[in-house]
Amino acid sequence: MNWNNASQYLQVGANLGILGGLLLVSIQILDTNRIANAQFIADDLNAMKSSYELLIGEDLPEIWGKAALNSSELEVEELAVIDAFLKRQWFQSLGDRLISETGIKEYSLEDDVDEWVFSFLGNKTARIWWTDSEYGVLEEYSELRDAINSRLAEFGEDHNQLHEDDLNNWFNARN
Numbered sequence: 001m002n003w004n005n006a007s008q009y010l011q012v013g014a015n016l017g018i019l020g021g022l023l024l025v026s027i028q029i030l031d032t033n034r035i036a037n038a039q040f041i042a043d044d045l046n047a048m049k050s051s052y053e054l055l056i057g058e059d060l061p062e063i064w065g066k067a068a069l070n071s072s073e074l075e076v077e078e079l080a081v082i083d084a085f086l087k088r089q090w091f092q093s094l095g096d097r098l099i100s101e102t103g104i105k106e107y108s109l110e111d112d113v114d115e116w117v118f119s120f121l122g123n124k125t126a127r128i129w130w131t132d133s134e135y136g137v138l139e140e141y142s143e144l145r146d147a148i149n150s151r152l153a154e155f156g157e158d159h160n161q162l163h164e165d166d167l168n169n170w171f172n173a174r175n
Helices: 003-056 060-068 076-100 109-120 124-133 137-155 158-174
Strands: none
Touching: 003 076, 060 076, 060 124, 076 109, 076 124, 076 137, 109 137, 124 137
16 A cells, blocks of 8 residues: 555545534534523523512412412402412413423423413412413413413313312311
8 A cells, every 4th residue: 555545545534534523513512502592591581580589479378378269358469479470480381482492401381281270270360360361471372371271161160160179178188
């Protein structure tokens, strides 16, 4: 084998190595951009959630408990806390979906629908909020809104009864 052929093979190998290196660098740049995009979304989400946290304060468990019992004695300030809580949760759902679009996090629309239907919209106060917000804040993520509305339509009035039965069973089990 002469040195000319060996030199050419080495040159081709070196060029392939350079191309491979450039390919790896471009993949790293794409991943870095994806991660940075997810971080920007998370930062925006956290800033918004922080403002809602200030409105929610420390009394959410007591206020949410009153709402779960369908109390008609909720004060305006308590309704504001429930509004802030539900908006915070709504934007959390939106943020989770946006971050999942970057490929960083898994997201399931069906799981989110279940959480909203069975955890957040089980009392009359939350359902009134839902109706009042349907063409406001809920438009920010219409796909989730529409999926929740479909699920609520499937249950009809049984949805409210389901939550009341669960609440009564929980109270009965405690006593």
